Amino acid sequence: MPSLLSRCNILPIVLLASLGNCEIDRESIVRQFNLRLNQSHPYSPVQVGNGNFAFGVDVTGLQTFLPHNTLSSWGWHNSSLPTTPNQTSISDYTGVDWWTHGRLVNYAQPNPAEKDIGQWLISNPHRINLGRVGLWFGEKNVSEDALQRKSQVLDLWEGAIFSSFTLNGSRVEVETVASPESDTVAVEITSRLFKGGELGVFFDFPYASGKNKFDAPFVGIFNATANHTTALKARRHGATITHTLDATTYVADITWESDASIARVSNFSHRYVLKPARSEDTLTFTINFAPRTVERSGTFEDVKDNAVDWWSDYWSSGAFISLPTSSNSSAKELQRRIILSQYLLAVNGAGKDPAQESGLVNNGWYGKFHMEMVFWHLAHWTLWNKWSLYDRSVGVYERFLPTSYDRARHQGYQGARIGKMSDPTGRSAPGEINSLLIWQQPHPMYFAEMEYRKFPSKKTLKKWDRILSGVADFMVSYAWFNETTKVYDLGPPMYPVSENTNPNQTVNPTFELAYWRFGLDIAEKWQKRQNKPVPATWRNVRDNLAAFPVENDVYVLYEGIKNMWATPATAEDHPGLLGIYGWLPPGTRLNLTIFDKTVDKVYKSWNFTYSYGWDFPLLAMTMARLGNAEKAVDWLLDPNNKFNEVGMPVGGTRVPTPYFPASAGLLLAAGMMAGGWDGLEGPIFPKGWDVEVEGFSAAM
Numbered sequence: 001m002p003s004l005l006s007r008c009n010i011l012p013i014v015l016l017a018s019l020g021n022c023e024i025d026r027e028s029i030v031r032q033f034n035l036r037l038n039q040s041h042p043y044s045p046v047q048v049g050n051g052n053f054a055f056g057v058d059v060t061g062l063q064t065f066l067p068h069n070t071l072s073s074w075g076w077h078n079s080s081l082p083t084t085p086n087q088t089s090i091s092d093y094t095g096v097d098w099w100t101h102g103r104l105v106n107y108a109q110p111n112p113a114e115k116d117i118g119q120w121l122i123s124n125p126h127r128i129n130l131g132r133v134g135l136w137f138g139e140k141n142v143s144e145d146a147l148q149r150k151s152q153v154l155d156l157w158e159g160a161i162f163s164s165f166t167l168n169g170s171r172v173e174v175e176t177v178a179s180p181e182s183d184t185v186a187v188e189i190t191s192r193l194f195k196g197g198e199l200g201v202f203f204d205f206p207y208a209s210g211k212n213k214f215d216a217p218f219v220g221i222f223n224a225t226a227n228h229t230t231a232l233k234a235r236r237h238g239a240t241i242t243h244t245l246d247a248t249t250y251v252a253d254i255t256w257e258s259d260a261s262i263a264r265v266s267n268f269s270h271r272y273v274l275k276p277a278r279s280e281d282t283l284t285f286t287i288n289f290a291p292r293t294v295e296r297s298g299t300f301e302d303v304k305d306n307a308v309d310w311w312s313d314y315w316s317s318g319a320f321i322s323l324p325t326s327s328n329s330s331a332k333e334l335q336r337r338i339i340l341s342q343y344l345l346a347v348n349g350a351g352k353d354p355a356q357e358s359g360l361v362n363n364g365w366y367g368k369f370h371m372e373m374v375f376w377h378l379a380h381w382t383l384w385n386k387w388s389l390y391d392r393s394v395g396v397y398e399r400f401l402p403t404s405y406d407r408a409r410h411q412g413y414q415g416a417r418i419g420k421m422s423d424p425t426g427r428s429a430p431g432e433i434n435s436l437l438i439w440q441q442p443h444p445m446y447f448a449e450m451e452y453r454k455f456p457s458k459k460t461l462k463k464w465d466r467i468l469s470g471v472a473d474f475m476v477s478y479a480w481f482n483e484t485t486k487v488y489d490l491g492p493p494m495y496p497v498s499e500n501t502n503p504n505q506t507v508n509p510t511f512e513l514a515y516w517r518f519g520l521d522i523a524e525k526w527q528k529r530q531n532k533p534v535p536a537t538w539r540n541v542r543d544n545l546a547a548f549p550v551e552n553d554v555y556v557l558y559e560g561i562k563n564m565w566a567t568p569a570t571a572e573d574h575p576g577l578l579g580i581y582g583w584l585p586p587g588t589r590l591n592l593t594i595f596d597k598t599v600d601k602v603y604k605s606w607n608f609t610y611s612y613g614w615d616f617p618l619l620a621m622t623m624a625r626l627g628n629a630e631k632a633v634d635w636l637l638d639p640n641n642k643f644n645e646v647g648m649p650v651g652g653t654r655v656p657t658p659y660f661p662a663s664a665g666l667l668l669a670a671g672m673m674a675g676g677w678d679g680l681e682g683p684i685f686p687k688g689w690d691v692e693v694e695g696f697s698a699a700m
């Protein structure tokens with residue numbers, strides 16, 4: 001029901017008026033930011049996709065000159081296991097034991113004696129590039145420089161790319177769309193060059209590399225042709241190419257409408273060329289990628305119609321912001337980022353698993369996703385009321401519950417300990433930081449509560465009940481009662497949000513303390529809403545957690561940290577401690593006097609040169625809560641928070657590009673400023689900005 005109410009187009013006028021909803025001319029605002037390009041971007045493709053699948057293109061509308069990637073939720077590959085003696089199977093990996101409050105706890109960390117199997121577990125499985133599709137210019141060697149009058153438009157409202165250019169006087173027009181329902185690209189190409197036999201389409205299939213943590217901009221190896229196989233099975237108006245890389249097999253099914261034929265270029269390559277009959281000047285085809293069974297997705301027109309419906313519905317549903325773009329260049333740039341982020345997150349960040357930081361553009365961390373980043377990938381949908389997209393991957397907590405319980409049990413804790421750098425099976429890759437980070441634990445509480453505020457039903461309570469209980473049990477069991485101070489400590493060993501401290505010395509970090517209390521509060525509410533007893537230990541730990549660490553009247557990263565503000569390494573990276581007011585609602589222990597001073601201190605002493613990604617939205621949310629909308633906008637538009645011409649966030653030197661938590665964080669911060677939060681109604685934007693918003697949920 002609520003999803004119906006948040007849709008604009010289908011509401012009767014009376015209801016519309018009574019809701020004060022959907023008066024913004026969304027279509028013209030969205031189209032104002034259509035991409036208009038005239039050359040390929042070597043690093044940032046233009047993309048079509050559906051959240052589980054994306055296809056990146058160069059200026060030709062295909063992958064003609066640049067082998068941009070075709071990535072999916074399901075396409076993964078394992079390299080062969082190491083042959084090193086005693087490291088030949090997963091069970092040979094034992095991790096390391098670290099002292100943890102008087103006992104040895106086993107952590108999934110690299111063990112020098114098990115280097116090869118440890119590295120295998122980090123880099124496998126890795127996400128694979130499913131294939132390359134490009135224009136074939138006969139025997140001629142055509143480079144992008146040979147094309148004239150290049151033009152490319154991404155129509156955001158329809159999710160379609162229109163590309164055109166002239167080659168030796170002949171115009172070539174290419175339209176590219178992706179199916180919202182299956183992992184299919186549909187293409188229409190029009191050119192006289194077909195008649196001369198000078199134009200066709202090639203398909204090529206790479207081997208998986210698995211060697212590089214950040215596999216960018218192009219994933220896979222096209223010249224290791226002996227290491228994998230492809231097999232063509234042609235039929236009338238179609239063909240199936242089965243690609244086998246070791247244990248991974250999948251199918252590319254190509255269908256076309258007019259007369260055309262397909263053949264392999266040579267026995268020693270995995271390149272195939274589709275050539276239309278010389279009587280044609282239009283070629284339409286679809287290519288569907290699937291793990292095994294072939295899903296016929298209809299003609300180009302069918303796929304295009306579905307895509308247009310899906311995208312116009314996407315833009316019309318949920319929330320929308322209209323900023324004063326004609327009179328104010330900051331507002332215009334913020335609006336551009338908001339619109340392009342909405343497009344890119346629906347393409348790259350709405351799959352069956354949480355997104356990887358670089359989405360489906362290229363591979364960061366071997367294509368795996370990080371459980372602490374789920375917050376930054378998904379939370380914005382809840383404010384923007386795009387629940388169906390949020391729901392696609394939030395089930396990861398339920399799916400990973402068994403492995404989360406195993407992880408906690410193995411370490412002698414109660415409950416369910418959520419992992420970190422994950423593949424779809426729920427295995428968390430070995431890593432010192434991976435095994436010692438804790439801020440991913442309360443995320444389910446945040447999501448559950450946002451969902452319950454919107455859908456206060458038994459169904460919501462049931463959906464999250466087992467997860468919240470399991471995670472709360474772990475959080476409580478993890479907290480350590482300090483007999484000297486009579487409070488519960490978090491860590492050591494642990495890594496805080498910023499991952500830049502000595503884990504054996506890190507205890508009671510400010511943000512994690514706040515998040516533990518916040519999470520246990522919600523876990524308690526959840527029990528009460530179901531008339532279930534609240535375990536006494538949950539309350540006891542929540543009420544007796546250590547106080548926020550304060551030094552010279554400002555909050556510090558963790559208790560006992562020395563010279564935090566003078567040490568470059570600890571006054572840089574994520575300023576997580578500001579998250580206790582802004583990202584999180586104010587908890588009972590927050591002292592705003594101290595917090596204000598902390599903000600000043602961060603402003604004066606932080607090394608923002610090294611800030612990236614969600615740091616800027618985090619700062620913006622803090623400034624917005626403090627009532628400073630001007631400064632909030634400044635942070636979102638900070639010179640270090642760069643979004644390039646295709647709307648991809650490209651700031652940051654130590655992380656993959658694009659780094660989509662910056663996009664999702666931008667929408668979270670903008671959504672909070674638009675929809676307000678408990679105690680303050682939105683919109684909250686700089687004075688003098690003429691802002692219209694509709695359809696938002698308030699933040700906590």
Ligand SMILES: *[C@@H]1O[C@H](CO)[C@@H](O)[C@H](O)[C@H]1NC(C)=O
Nearest residue numbers: 036037038039148149150151
């Ligand atoms: C390509 O686009 C850029 C940016 O809009 C513009 O400056 C340039 O003149 C264009 N080049 C051509 C050949 O149209």
Ligand SMILES: *[C@@H]1O[C@H](CO)[C@@H](O)[C@H](O)[C@H]1NC(C)=O
Nearest residue numbers: 076077078124125247248425
């Ligand atoms: C890779 O190997 C792991 C461990 O055996 C297995 O769980 C996983 O399903 C494999 N993935 C692929 C894509 O082969």
Ligand SMILES: *[C@@H]1O[C@H](CO)[C@@H](O)[C@H](O)[C@H]1NC(C)=O
Nearest residue numbers: 083084085086087092113114
């Ligand atoms: C492999 O394990 C066996 C039995 O534990 C041990 O004797 C042997 O030294 C190990 N070999 C290597 C190369 O580590």
Ligand SMILES: *[C@@H]1O[C@H](CO)[C@@H](O)[C@H](O)[C@H]1NC(C)=O
Nearest residue numbers: 097098099100493502503504
């Ligand atoms: C932390 O302590 C463990 C022993 O419990 C030790 O093996 C490890 O090297 C220490 N790590 C650091 C970063 O000091």
Ligand SMILES: *[C@@H]1O[C@H](CO)[C@@H](O)[C@H](O)[C@H]1NC(C)=O
Nearest residue numbers: 139140141142143144145146
């Ligand atoms: C095609 O042209 C490019 C640059 O124009 C050149 O680098 C490449 O070697 C040529 N390839 C062949 C096969 O001639």
Ligand SMILES: *[C@@H]1O[C@H](CO)[C@@H](O)[C@H](O)[C@H]1NC(C)=O
Nearest residue numbers: 137140141142146167168198
């Ligand atoms: C363009 O036309 C010229 C002259 O007809 C010819 O030599 C050349 O090969 C053509 N180039 C391409 C890329 O078709």
Ligand SMILES: *[C@@H]1O[C@H](CO)[C@@H](O)[C@H](O)[C@H]1NC(C)=O
Nearest residue numbers: 220221222223224225226227
């Ligand atoms: C593939 O290309 C890479 C990079 O150019 C080169 O180093 C490698 O030797 C090539 N491999 C084969 C099998 O040709």
Ligand SMILES: *[C@@H]1O[C@H](CO)[C@@H](O)[C@H](O)[C@H]1NC(C)=O
Nearest residue numbers: 207208209221224226227228
């Ligand atoms: C391809 O297989 C050969 C022989 O097994 C191996 O040496 C080579 O490293 C493989 N290439 C890649 C890219 O994995």
Ligand SMILES: *[C@@H]1O[C@H](CO)[C@@H](O)[C@H](O)[C@H]1NC(C)=O
Nearest residue numbers: 231232264265266267268269
């Ligand atoms: C390519 O493979 C086919 C089928 O196996 C074979 O008949 C043909 O002779 C091969 N061609 C070359 C050039 O090796």
Ligand SMILES: *[C@@H]1O[C@H](CO)[C@@H](O)[C@H](O)[C@H]1NC(C)=O
Nearest residue numbers: 101482483484485489559560
């Ligand atoms: C208890 O807390 C104090 C003060 O934070 C600390 O110095 C001490 O190491 C803690 N005790 C244990 C056993 O962790």
Ligand SMILES: *[C@@H]1O[C@H](CO)[C@@H](O)[C@H](O)[C@H]1NC(C)=O
Nearest residue numbers: 550553590591592593594595
């Ligand atoms: C907040 O901290 C300031 C500075 O330490 C202190 O003076 C004040 O009493 C604190 N306020 C509360 C409500 O605890």
Ligand SMILES: *[C@@H]1O[C@H](CO)[C@@H](O)[C@H](O)[C@H]1NC(C)=O
Nearest residue numbers: 568569572607608609610653
């Ligand atoms: C701030 O961070 C940048 C980027 O990491 C670094 O180059 C610079 O030295 C740092 N500045 C200070 C004062 O530490």
